[in-house]
Amino acid sequence: MARMSRLRSPGAIALLVTLGFLAALAVAYVQDSTYWMATLARMAALALSAVSLSFLVGQAGLVSFGHAAPVGIGAYAVLIAGEFGVREVMIVLPLAFAAAALFSALTGAIALRTRGVYFIMITLAFAQMAFYVAASLSAFGGDDGMAIAGRSTFLGERILRRDHGLALLAIGLLGVGLFVLGRVTASKFGLVLRAARDNETRVRALGLATYGHRLAALALAGGVAGLSGALLANQAEFVSPSYMNWHVSGQAIVMVALGGAGHLVGGVIGAVAVTLLDEAIGHYTEYWKLGLGLVVVGAALLRGRGLLRRIVGGQHD
Amino acid sequence: MSAPLIALEGVEAGYGPAQVLFGVSFAVNAGEVVTLMGRNGMGKSTTLRTLFGLLPARAGRILINGADLTGAPPHRIASAGLGYVPEGRQIFPRLTVEENLVATASPGRGHGWTLARVYALFPRLEERRRNMGPELSGGEQQMLAIGRALMTNPDLLVLDEATEGLAPVIRADIWTALAALRAEGLAILVVDKNLEALLRLADRHVVMEAGRVTWTGSTAEVQADPSLITRYLEV
Ligand SMILES: Nc1ncnc2c1ncn2[C@@H]1O[C@H](COP(=O)(O)OP(=O)(O)O)[C@@H](O)[C@H]1O
Ligand SMILES: [Mg+2]
Numbered sequence: 315m316a317r318m319s320r321l322r323s324p325g326a327i328a329l330l331v332t333l334g335f336l337a338a339l340a341v342a343y344v345q346d347s348t349y350w351m352a353t354l355a356r357m358a359a360l361a362l363s364a365v366s367l368s369f370l371v372g373q374a375g376l377v378s379f380g381h382a383a384p385v386g387i388g389a390y391a392v393l394i395a396g397e398f399g400v401r402e403v404m405i406v407l408p409l410a411f412a413a414a415a416l417f418s419a420l421t422g423a424i425a426l427r428t429r430g431v432y433f434i435m436i437t438l439a440f441a442q443m444a445f446y447v448a449a450s451l452s453a454f455g456g457d458d459g460m461a462i463a464g465r466s467t468f469l470g471e472r473i474l475r476r477d478h479g480l481a482l483l484a485i486g487l488l489g490v491g492l493f494v495l496g497r498v499t500a501s502k503f504g505l506v507l508r509a510a511r512d513n514e515t516r517v518r519a520l521g522l523a524t525y526g527h528r529l530a531a532l533a534l535a536g537g538v539a540g541l542s543g544a545l546l547a548n549q550a551e552f553v554s555p556s557y558m559n560w561h562v563s564g565q566a567i568v569m570v571a572l573g574g575a576g577h578l579v580g581g582v583i584g585a586v587a588v589t590l591l592d593e594a595i596g597h598y599t600e601y602w603k604l605g606l607g608l609v610v611v612g613a614a615l616l617r618g619r620g621l622l623r624r625i626v627g628g629q630h631d
Numbered sequence: 632m633s634a635p636l637i638a639l640e641g642v643e644a645g646y647g648p649a650q651v652l653f654g655v656s657f658a659v660n661a662g663e664v665v666t667l668m669g670r671n672g673m674g675k676s677t678t679l680r681t682l683f684g685l686l687p688a689r690a691g692r693i694l695i696n697g698a699d700l701t702g703a704p705p706h707r708i709a710s711a712g713l714g715y716v717p718e719g720r721q722i723f724p725r726l727t728v729e730e731n732l733v734a735t736a737s738p739g740r741g742h743g744w745t746l747a748r749v750y751a752l753f754p755r756l757e758e759r760r761r762n763m764g765p766e767l768s769g770g771e772q773q774m775l776a777i778g779r780a781l782m783t784n785p786d787l788l789v790l791d792e793a794t795e796g797l798a799p800v801i802r803a804d805i806w807t808a809l810a811a812l813r814a815e816g817l818a819i820l821v822v823d824k825n826l827e828a829l830l831r832l833a834d835r836h837v838v839m840e841a842g843r844v845t846w847t848g849s850t851a852e853v854q855a856d857p858s859l860i861t862r863y864l865e866v
Contacts, residue, residue, distance in 0.1 A: 519709055
């Protein structure tokens with residue numbers, strides 16, 4: 315038991331995930347496979363976004379259907395800063411985090427006045443607004459998007475120029491993101507989020523305002539999603555409104571549901587699975603994701619019913 | 632004399648078009664145990680919900696330590712020193728026992744409640760500290776709901792039908808715990824059906840009928856006039 319719970323500690327999980335990715339990267343590096351190094355960078359970036367969404371959905375009970383928006387804002391932060399000659403990671407990453415967190419906090423302040431399906435719809439609507447705003451930025455490529463000025467530099471060095479450098483950064487950020495969000499989940503703050511997910515009124519009647527906690531959770535998850543977007547922009551060296559497309563938000567939810575929303579690491583599992591499937595069969599058909607979506611929704615419904623039975627069955631006196 | 636812990640003054644409230652409370656007034660002083668009695672459907676739970684701001688007061692005032700908190704959100708009312716044990720318990724089902732206790736705790740104020748003290752009051756909770764809420768028996772859930780309210784370190788503990796549907800042994804445990812809390816000087820406002828236990832525990836009684844307070848008096852007054860009970864409480 316004690317051993318199990320130590321393995322489940324945020325530090326142990328972040329370390330295991332980081333080591334797993336590093337091992338895969340080492341293999342790709344030895345084999346000199348730029349394809350796999352690029353894919354691993356992308357996978358780690360998508361996992362970071364999925365982990366931050368898992369934090370919202372699984373821990374805070376906030377089902378955002380607009381998670382692509384803060385991801386895209388992080389990507390645009392890289393593009394726009396680059397156009398102004400700013401490419402330093404130590405500036406660009408905090409900028410991406412701050413811009414995405416600010417967007418999530420501002421839209422969240424309104425979205426949090428709604429619940430359930432309305433929350434899903436309003437987050438989707440805000441993401442669509444971000445999409446159209448991006449498409450209207452003609453100085454930055456408008457609909458078509460545009461190539462970034464160049465990959466970010468680290469303390470002036472161009473170490474992200476090669477894919478293994480970028481993959482290392484993405485894996486490092488994923489590890490830190492998992493660790494920090496895991497610690498937040500285990501903290502008193504995380505406990506309040508989980509209690510409010512179960513029964514918001516009850517938390518308030520016990521003396522805690524839930525609004526502020528949830529707003530902070532949205533801002534934090536949005537900021538982490540912004541980091542993911544900054545990584546994706548560097549990987550593709552191209553930014554367009556499609557980063558914020560609604561089906562990107564849907565795919566993030568599929569990742570979380572597929573890996574299991576009960577634990578943050580589910581986001582990593584889902585992101586890895588979806589990326590691998592996409593690489594394997596995405597070249598043949600674009601419609602496989604529709605099938606995957608149906609499978610995931612079906613599984614979620616079945617599991618939801620099982621959960622309901624457990625709760626109802628356990629409440630007998 | 633300082634202001635009472637809580638005072639309701641002419642409170643009216645209801646659900647949609649149906650008015651349920653018609654000018655409810657009563658007060659609870661520091662260290663006092665007061666009951667809210669009355670037959671089913673007379674408005675006891677509605678009074679407590681309105682006190683906690685879960686239902687808006689349409690008229691009247693709710694004062695806590697002399698401050699007017701009418702219309703304040705529930706979290707402000709609760710953090711002014713009121714600990715709520717709601718009807719039907721309503722623990723957090725996806726948290727463990729210990730997480731239920733800690734999540735809404737406000738340590739280091741009031742009577743200084745800690746996990747250790749709650750576990751000393753209800754040893755069964757310590758045995759089950761890692762269990763999830765729904766794995767508990769009804770009695771354990773009730774103890775958890777009381778422990779959770781104590782962890783907010785209230786000046787007044789408010790219980791709505793805390794022994795409803797529990798086995799006699801467990802009921803006795805809960806009455807014993809409430810007597811211990813009273814002995815520590817904690818003020819309690821309690822709604823329950825068990826008259827004998829209420830008379831043993833409480834100083835004063837407030838009787839409600841159809842949304843109005845129709846009688847208030849001390850335990851001695853109730854015992855001196857058994858007709859009160861047939862008039863107001865028996866079905
Ligand atoms: N959620 C509700 N919606 C509508 N009417 C309610 C609701 N809760 C209680 N009532 C009504 O308000 C009245 C008082 O109920 P309640 O305060 O629960 O009584 P008590 O706790 O004294 O048994 C009853 O007539 C009841 O039917
Ligand atoms: Mg009632």
